[in-house]
Amino acid sequence: VDTSDEIGDVAHTINTMAEKLERVEQERHHLEQVRNDFLANVSHELRTPLTAMQGFLEALQDGLVEDEEARQKYYAVMYTETMQVNRLVDDLMDLMKLENNEVNLAKFPVDVAEIMNKVAFSFRAEAEEKGLALVVDVENDLPKIYADRDRVAQILKNFVKNAVKFTEHGEIRLSAAAEEQYIKIQVADTGMGISQDDIHRIWERFFKVDRGRSKNNKGTGLGLAIVKELVERHEGKWKVESEPGVGSTFTVWLPTMGFYRQST
Numbered sequence: 001v002d003t004s005d006e007i008g009d010v011a012h013t014i015n016t017m018a019e020k021l022e023r024v025e026q027e028r029h030h031l032e033q034v035r036n037d038f039l040a041n042v043s044h045e046l047r048t049p050l051t052a053m054q055g056f057l058e059a060l061q062d063g064l065v066e067d068e069e070a071r072q073k074y075y076a077v078m079y080t081e082t083m084q085v086n087r088l089v090d091d092l093m094d095l096m097k098l099e100n101n102e103v104n105l106a107k108f109p110v111d112v113a114e115i116m117n118k119v120a121f122s123f124r125a126e127a128e129e130k131g132l133a134l135v136v137d138v139e140n141d142l143p144k145i146y147a148d149r150d151r152v153a154q155i156l157k158n159f160v161k162n163a164v165k166f167t168e169h170g171e172i173r174l175s176a177a178a179e180e181q182y183i184k185i186q187v188a189d190t191g192m193g194i195s196q197d198d199i200h201r202i203w204e205r206f207f208k209v210d211r212g213r214s215k216n217n218k219g220t221g222l223g224l225a226i227v228k229e230l231v232e233r234h235e236g237k238w239k240v241e242s243e244p245g246v247g248s249t250f251t252v253w254l255p256t257m258g259f260y261r262q263s264t
């Protein structure tokens, strides 16, 4: 028996184990970091509206707001801030459930044109108030997609809400066309756009471009993270193209009935 061989084997085993332990430790450290970042983000997003409300409440309580008109304004702002907290909690719960696979999608054959027209209708007044045209451009006789109607509407609403928010001039175009076994759905705007540095991060939860500049951005930073989850749950694909100062185009491809017929 060659003992030096055995010692070599033992040393090798110990080394492998040490390397494994180190990888586990790194992974644990990474997960802890993700968790801490997440909690810091939630706290920040909650604290902003809560701090504002606290300030307004204190002013009211101290009798600092004397005329009725100003008082009504304070109430209105506090109401908006309350809504913001509610929206954040709703989005968070939705995202958590989607990520934990706790959401059952009610998939049926659905007509994209119908959903698109409804969503466009619900945003038309808001867009026109900003002087923006809202155009719907749907190919004739589109095949139906196999999807959860409310969730498809949610995807579109998130895109259109952002398009209206980040666009000052021009138009927002909603379009749908058949492409292979998918329906390609696009929301294109002529807004501020997104820089190359930021564009790959916008699907992350809580990510907002330039927090300082978008102080008026009442979003939760969760909309696109939810969209991504929903598209994945529909076995679809997503993409964004953008040029700062020119505009952005968000695209998702959702499978048609044919997609499922072919793959079974």
Ligand code: ADP
Residues within 6 Å of the ligand: 158, 162, 163, 166, 189, 191, 192, 193, 194, 202, 207, 208, 209, 210, 214, 217, 218, 219, 220, 221, 222, 223, 224, 225, 248
């Ligand atoms: P939010 O609630 O802030 O809108 P989202 O997840 O929907 O969160 O979007 C994340 C960020 O991506 C936004 O804060 C914004 O910076 C950027 N973004 C999304 N859509 C657009 C758009 N159409 N034009 C420019 N920037 C956009």
